[in-house]
Amino acid sequence: MARGFFFTFEGIDGCGKSTQLTRVAERLRESGTACVVTREPGGAPISEKIRELLISPCSSQMRPETELLLYLSARAQHVREVVKPAIDRGETVLCDRFEQATFAYQGHGRGLDIDVLRDVNAFATGGISPDITFVFDIPVTLSQERLNQIGKGKDRMESAGVQFFERVRKGYLEAAEKNPQKIKLLDGARDMDVLTGEILGVIEQYCS
Ligand code: TMP
Numbered sequence: 268m269a270r271g272f273f274f275t276f277e278g279i280d281g282c283g284k285s286t287q288l289t290r291v292a293e294r295l296r297e298s299g300t301a302c303v304v305t306r307e308p309g310g311a312p313i314s315e316k317i318r319e320l321l322i323s324p325c326s327s328q329m330r331p332e333t334e335l336l337l338y339l340s341a342r343a344q345h346v347r348e349v350v351k352p353a354i355d356r357g358e359t360v361l362c363d364r365f366e367q368a369t370f371a372y373q374g375h376g377r378g379l380d381i382d383v384l385r386d387v388n389a390f391a392t393g394g395i396s397p398d399i400t401f402v403f404d405i406p407v408t409l410s411q412e413r414l415n416q417i418g419k420g421k422d423r424m425e426s427a428g429v430q431f432f433e434r435v436r437k438g439y440l441e442a443a444e445k446n447p448q449k450i451k452l453l454d455g456a457r458d459m460d461v462l463t464g465e466i467l468g469v470i471e472q473y474c475s
Contacts, residue, residue, distance in 0.1 A: 268356070268357045269357055270354050270355065270357060271301075271353060271354045271355075271356065271357045271358040271359050271360060272354075272359045272360070272398045272399075272470075272473065272474055273350065273354055273359075273360045273362070273395070273396075273397045273398050274359070274360070274361050274362070274397060274398060274399050274400075274401065274470060275361075275362045275363075275364065275365040275366075275367065275397040275399075275400045275401070276288045276361070276362070276363050276364070276400075276401050276403070277364055277365070277367045277368055277371070277400055277401065277402045277403070277439060278402055278403035278404060278405065278439060278455055279405065279407065279410050279432050279435050279436050279439070280410055280414060280424065280425050280432070281405070281409070281410040281411070281412075281413035281414045281417075282403040282404070282405045282410060282455040283403055283405070283413075283455045283459070283462075284363060284364075284401070284403045284455075285306075285363050286459065287401070287403065287459070287462055287463060287466060288304065288361050288363050289304070290459070290463045291361060291463060291466050291467060291470070292304045292361050294463065294467055295359060295361075295467075295470070300359050301356075301357070301358045301359065302358065302359045302360075302361055303349065303350075303353040303358050303359070303360045303361070304361050304362075304363075305345070305349055305350065305360065305361070305362050305363070306362060306363035306364060307338075307341065307342060307345060307362060307363065307364045307365055307368065308321055308322075308337075308338055308341040308342070308345075308364075309341065309345070310345040310349050310350075310362070311344050311345045311348040311349050313341075313344045313348075314340075314341035314342070314344045314345045314348075317337050317338075317340055317341040317344075318341060320337060321334065321337050321338065321341075321423070321424070322422040322423050322424055323422070323423060324420070324421075324422065324423050324426065326423055327423065329423070331373060331377040331378070331379055332379070334373060334377065335369070335373045335377075335379055335384070335387070336387075338368075338369055338373065339369070339387055339388060339390075339391040340391070342365075342366075342369075342388075342391045342392060343390075343391040343392075343393075346391070346392050346393060346395050347393070350362065350395060351393070351395055354395070359474075362397070365397055365400070366388050366392065366396065366397075367400050367402070367439065367442055367450065369384055369388055370384055370385075370388075370438060370442060371435045371436075371438035371439045371442065372424070372435050372438075374438060375434045375435055375437060375438030375441075376427070376431050376432075376434050376435040376438065397449070398449075398473060399449060399450075399451060399469060399470070399473055400449060400450045400451070401451050401453055401466055401469075402439045402440075402442070402443050402450055402451065402452050402453065403453050403454075403455030403462075404436070404439065404440065404452055404453065404454060404455055405454075405455040405456050406456075407429055407432045407433050407436060409456060410432060411429065411432075439452075440452070451469055453465065453466070
């Protein structure tokens with residue numbers, strides 16, 4: 268059986284990636300594609316427990332190194348329990364965040380060494396890497412507006428300052444610039460239908 272495809276959706280908090288992922292999954296299922304929709308951190312029971320620890324405002328004392336290893340522990344479990352089995356079954360996996368979030372948030376945002384991140388990430392994933400990553404770019408001011416509008420209290424990551432998110436955004440932009448074949452940069456402030464169509468176009472082209 269042919270292996271399935273693996274697509275990931277990324278960007279700073281409030282960029283609209285999760286909405287787009289849901290819309291794309293609906294459209295793919297309507298056209299008969301078997302899809303697994305999942306997320307990071309999380310996506311498997313143990314990884315969801317790690318997620319709670321990571322985003323809880325009670326974890327304010329968490330150090331960057333601890334944060335990194337927890338994201339990667341969650342990923343190691345998620346990849347082996349959910350992502351790889353689905354790919355092996357020939358299903359399409361749509362994942363809300365994956366390794367580019369680690370490079371952008373823990374690398375550019377927290378300032379951890381990117382080469383170290385690449386090595387430990389490779390250990391965590393066992394070499395599983397997305398076919399295509401969609402990065403939804405929005406200005407940090409818009410991200411902050413959207414997060415304030417949602418009305419719920421911000422989680423630990425969302426509470427990081429504007430400077431932090433500027434660095435994370437820059438990290439995503441640099442990654443897309445360096446690897447445009449695999450990392451597709453999209454304007455997250457554009458019309459939702461246009462964006463969904465664009466993503467489906469890229470997926471269709473890649474899978475055909
Ligand atoms: P979410 O709000 O998109 O579900 O993601 C939760 C937070 O986790 C978000 O602020 C980004 C952050 N994150 C990292 O810092 N590193 C990672 O590797 C991942 C997967 C997420």
